[in-house]
Amino acid sequence: MPSPAAMKEPLNAFCVDLEEWFHVCGTPTDYSNPDSWNSAAAHVVKDTEVLMRILDDAGTKGTFLTVGWVAEKYPDLIRALADAGHEIGCHSYHHQLVYSLTPEEFEEDLLRALDVLRRISGQPVKTYRAPGFSMKRECFWAYPILRKHGIEIDVSIVPAARDHGGVQDITRDPFILHLEEGDMKCFPVSVMDIGWRTVPFSGGGYLRLFPQSLINAGFRSNHRAGRVGMAYIHPREINPHQPRLSLPALKSFKYYVNMATTEPKLCKLLETFRFSTVAETLTTVQYWPEYNYVNGEILAARAA
Numbered sequence: 001m002p003s004p005a006a007m008k009e010p011l012n013a014f015c016v017d018l019e020e021w022f023h024v025c026g027t028p029t030d031y032s033n034p035d036s037w038n039s040a041a042a043h044v045v046k047d048t049e050v051l052m053r054i055l056d057d058a059g060t061k062g063t064f065l066t067v068g069w070v071a072e073k074y075p076d077l078i079r080a081l082a083d084a085g086h087e088i089g090c091h092s093y094h095h096q097l098v099y100s101l102t103p104e105e106f107e108e109d110l111l112r113a114l115d116v117l118r119r120i121s122g123q124p125v126k127t128y129r130a131p132g133f134s135m136k137r138e139c140f141w142a143y144p145i146l147r148k149h150g151i152e153i154d155v156s157i158v159p160a161a162r163d164h165g166g167v168q169d170i171t172r173d174p175f176i177l178h179l180e181e182g183d184m185k186c187f188p189v190s191v192m193d194i195g196w197r198t199v200p201f202s203g204g205g206y207l208r209l210f211p212q213s214l215i216n217a218g219f220r221s222n223h224r225a226g227r228v229g230m231a232y233i234h235p236r237e238i239n240p241h242q243p244r245l246s247l248p249a250l251k252s253f254k255y256y257v258n259m260a261t262t263e264p265k266l267c268k269l270l271e272t273f274r275f276s277t278v279a280e281t282l283t284t285v286q287y288w289p290e291y292n293y294v295n296g297e298i299l300a301a302r303a304a
């Protein structure tokens with residue numbers, strides 16, 4: 001039972017982007033074509049089981065944003081996650097950047113993923129993350145499609161400049177997006193200010209690259225602002241022995257840096273702060289800025 005002081009610590013969301021080691025976005029690789037995926041070495045089940053054990057040891061539940069192809073291939077893994085009390089979310093079917101698809105292609109991929117994920121997990125599957133965090137202004141058309149198909153929470157926005165996505169000039173707080181199809185809760189990825197730059201710090205390459213003290217400072221700066229935080233990781237990130245993709249130098253650095261120290265770092269993080277699923281974390285949010293979806297744009301609602 002946590003102490004009363006610990007209970008007052010803000011809750012943070014813990015996300016796993018549940019995909020294979022070769023599900024990289026925006027760079028051609030030997031596995032760019034989904035037809036090649038079945039012949040690739042398979043690591044996702046074992047790596048995810050390691051993550052499940054780490055979460056279990058910490059007494060933490062998380063949200064597993066799952067690629068539909070992975071769920072279809074390994075249904076027992078998805079059932080085990082659901083049985084263990086984790087939230088199953090959607091991370092598309094074929095892991096393509098949203099802005100590389102037409103709205104029709106996006107909807108087809110989404111429906112295929114949701115059908116598989118809902119059928120296998122037995123959960124409603126209401127939380128979505130775009131592959132490569134590829135939600136940016138030019139593809140906000142995806143929001144009405146997501147809401148129409150029962151997605152009520154989006155965790156795709158990076159409120160900073162970024163390679164695949166990134167939305168500058170938007171709130172860092174979870175916000176309500178009003179759409180004709182219904183309301184959506186958008187929970188942006190945690191960022192912090194370092195000098196003049198706004199950067200993510202709590203997931204993927206950032207989590208592996210940054211020292212623990214800087215990551216802790218990032219969570220605390222958000223908590224001081226009354227904001228919940230979010231961490232995210234991919235199963236491959238705790239496996240230093242995964243096969244290596246041939247990637248451009250900078251991308252390769254970011255994709256593989258500090259793989260061997262991720263597991264102890266993650267354990268320390270789970271010890272230091274309180275984490276739960278995205279859905280549960282959002283129940284603790286008191287202040288919700290509001291935005292309206294108007295003709296493909298997201299505009300801050302003016303106070304009445």
Ligand SMILES: [Zn+2]
Pocket residue numbers: 017019023091095130131132
């Ligand atoms: Zn992904």
